[in-house]
Amino acid sequence: MTSLPEPSAIKLGLVIDLDICVGCQACVVNCKEWNTSGYGAPLSDENAYGENPSGAWLNRVHAYEAGTGADARTVHFPKSCLHCEDAPCVKVCPTGASFKRAEDGIVLVNEEWCIGCGLCAWSCPYGAREMDPSEGVMKKCTLCVDRIYNANLPAEDQVPACVRTCPTNARHFGDLGDPGSDVSRLVAARGGFDLMPEQNTKPVNKYLPPRPRRVADDTPVSLLAMAEDATPSGFWKWVDSTLERLG
Amino acid sequence: MRPAWSIIFFTSISGLGFGLAAWLVLGFVDLTNPEHLLVVGVATMALIIAGLLSSTFHLGHPERAWRALTQWRSSWLSREGVLAVLALIAMAVWGLYYIRHGTPPFWASGLIAVLLALTVYATSMIYASLHTVARWHHPLTPVCYLMFAASSGLMAVLSVLAVLGQKIGAPLLLATILMVASAWGVKIIWWQLAGAVGSGSSLATATGLGDLGPVRSIMPPHTSENYLQHEMGFVVARKHAAQLRAIALLVGGVLPMAALFLLAAAPLVLTMALAAHMAGIFIERWLFFAEAKHSVTIYYGDAH
Numbered sequence: 001m002t003s004l005p006e007p008s009a010i011k012l013g014l015v016i017d018l019d020i021c022v023g024c025q026a027c028v029v030n031c032k033e034w035n036t037s038g039y040g041a042p043l044s045d046e047n048a049y050g051e052n053p054s055g056a057w058l059n060r061v062h063a064y065e066a067g068t069g070a071d072a073r074t075v076h077f078p079k080s081c082l083h084c085e086d087a088p089c090v091k092v093c094p095t096g097a098s099f100k101r102a103e104d105g106i107v108l109v110n111e112e113w114c115i116g117c118g119l120c121a122w123s124c125p126y127g128a129r130e131m132d133p134s135e136g137v138m139k140k141c142t143l144c145v146d147r148i149y150n151a152n153l154p155a156e157d158q159v160p161a162c163v164r165t166c167p168t169n170a171r172h173f174g175d176l177g178d179p180g181s182d183v184s185r186l187v188a189a190r191g192g193f194d195l196m197p198e199q200n201t202k203p204v205n206k207y208l209p210p211r212p213r214r215v216a217d218d219t220p221v222s223l224l225a226m227a228e229d230a231t232p233s234g235f236w237k238w239v240d241s242t243l244e245r246l247g
Numbered sequence: 248m249r250p251a252w253s254i255i256f257f258t259s260i261s262g263l264g265f266g267l268a269a270w271l272v273l274g275f276v277d278l279t280n281p282e283h284l285l286v287v288g289v290a291t292m293a294l295i296i297a298g299l300l301s302s303t304f305h306l307g308h309p310e311r312a313w314r315a316l317t318q319w320r321s322s323w324l325s326r327e328g329v330l331a332v333l334a335l336i337a338m339a340v341w342g343l344y345y346i347r348h349g350t351p352p353f354w355a356s357g358l359i360a361v362l363l364a365l366t367v368y369a370t371s372m373i374y375a376s377l378h379t380v381a382r383w384h385h386p387l388t389p390v391c392y393l394m395f396a397a398s399s400g401l402m403a404v405l406s407v408l409a410v411l412g413q414k415i416g417a418p419l420l421l422a423t424i425l426m427v428a429s430a431w432g433v434k435i436i437w438w439q440l441a442g443a444v445g446s447g448s449s450l451a452t453a454t455g456l457g458d459l460g461p462v463r464s465i466m467p468p469h470t471s472e473n474y475l476q477h478e479m480g481f482v483v484a485r486k487h488a489a490q491l492r493a494i495a496l497l498v499g500g501v502l503p504m505a506a507l508f509l510l511a512a513a514p515l516v517l518t519m520a521l522a523a524h525m526a527g528i529f530i531e532r533w534l535f536f537a538e539a540k541h542s543v544t545i546y547y548g549d550a551h
């Protein structure tokens with residue numbers, strides 16, 4: 001059924017810290033690595049070693065400059081499916097291949113049913129869905145549904161591949177439906193926000209804004225003054241006065 | 248949005264078929280001769296089926312297309328499929344009834360015409376229901392689709408009448424000219440209004456970084472074009488759009504209307520006029536896609 005389920009109590013999703021992400025692309029690569037051999041068909045590439053390589057990826061990292069002049073800053077911006085509460089991609093799907101899980105809110109594609117019409121990708125404001133070039137079915141972030149519930153993996157690996165791999169801890173995974181969860185508290189503390197709220201998709205994933213700049217004291221420090229100000233004490237005072245006496 | 252030929256052909260040819268079917272069941276052509284009924288009926292259904300089939304050409308898995316009939320509760324694409332199948336069945340039943348018992352009761356024909364109009368409406372809503380393409384998300388979008396289905400259908404009625412050697416009355420000729428004129432009239436209004444207000448989305452709302460000041464894209468996430476840019480990043484240059492609109496109006500509107508006005512009645516002229524009208528609709532449909540901007544292009548730095 002592509003009608004949306006009642007909003008679930010558990011809303012699994014990601015919180016991405018734009019203050020910390022350094023744009024290293026490790027999450028992008030590990031996402032591809034895990035998902036090319038996990039849920040559904042492999043994520044194929046076309047012309048991978050040629051002039052214009054392309055292929056299906058579920059996570060992409062943009063880079064933006066925000067602000068002007070001395071206050072401008074570079075913000076690396078990872079983007080994947082936001083597992084929207086009011087997911088348009090699910091509602092437009094004619095086959096029932098796109099669905100939102102009633103138990104945890106994860107949005108998935110049943111690749112056995114997908115006809116590859118592409119309408120779901122058209123309906124997603126964020127560009128979170130990409131057609132697989134060789135399989136002709138729609139691919140999207142699964143929130144690593146085959147890791148997070150996988151009891152065969154050690155506990156620390158039971159998180160999405162991107163979260164596990166991020167070297168800077170810019171990515172957090174958890175239940176955003178529970179106000180007491182670590183991720184919900186992080187969102188509350190840092191003023192986490194939705195992408196394109198005007199599209200009324202009610203994303204579950206949240207983004208944390210870059211922290212305000214710390215204003216540095218900008219009077220230049222003089223090393224000479226520091227050196228002259230220094231009055232030695234103890235042994236160094238004796239050395240100092242002896243040397244001075246010597247002339 | 249990338250203008251895929253299969254979709255352009257699908258929307259315009261099935262629109263023509265549904266429009267013609269509606270005028271036929273409403274009695275615009277005398278079909279008492281069973282041979283005429285058969286030929287015209289089969290030709291009309293062939294147009295509709297050709298349109299529907301072409302819409303499956305761009306699918307990754309056309310062999311599963313039947314699954315698209317299952318989600319009519321939520322999906323306009325699915326509704327379009329279901330309504331099209333129902334309309335084809337209703338047309339076949341209508342034709343059989345006609346052969347056995349003569350003209351079906353008007354309420355039944357009226358209902359079928361409504362069903363045909365609903366099918367075209369559903370086609371238009373596939374696009375009009377998308378928030379992500381501000382230009383399509385406009386109440387006049389379905390009106391444009393319905394008007395062109397009606398106008399091309401009526402132009403086709405004239406050709407059928409001429410080919411069957413039936414009389415084309417002056418009122419019908421005038422009505423067709425008015426229909427073509429008003430279809431393009433609505434389109435001109437749509438060209439002015441649709442998308443003019445935008446979606447409200449910008450790089451500031453897309454990234455949430457607006458509070459820091461102006462936001463600009465400094466590095467795309469990949470080095471060459473991906474699926475998103477291929478599908479949704481296509482936007483025709485403004486200058487060409489203006490020229491193409493003028494050509495569409497001229498070929499699809501002015502030309503057929505002038506032909507009807509000056510040289511009506513010759514089957515060849517009527518068929519040429521229909522062909523010109525359809526050519527104009529093809530260009531209009533191409534522009535419908537090519538001029539449309541998808542919100543995802545904002546992430547790649549396009550101004551909206």
Ligand code: SF4
Nearest residue numbers: 081082083084089124
């Ligand atoms: S981000 Fe896009 S693909 Fe994911 S749930 Fe929302 S609309 Fe659907």
Ligand code: SF4
Nearest residue numbers: 093114115117118120
């Ligand atoms: S591409 Fe597949 S998942 Fe997307 S709308 Fe079409 S059938 Fe549904």
Ligand code: SF4
Nearest residue numbers: 021022024025027166
């Ligand atoms: S791995 Fe972490 S730091 Fe690197 S691009 Fe992804 S989110 Fe940013």
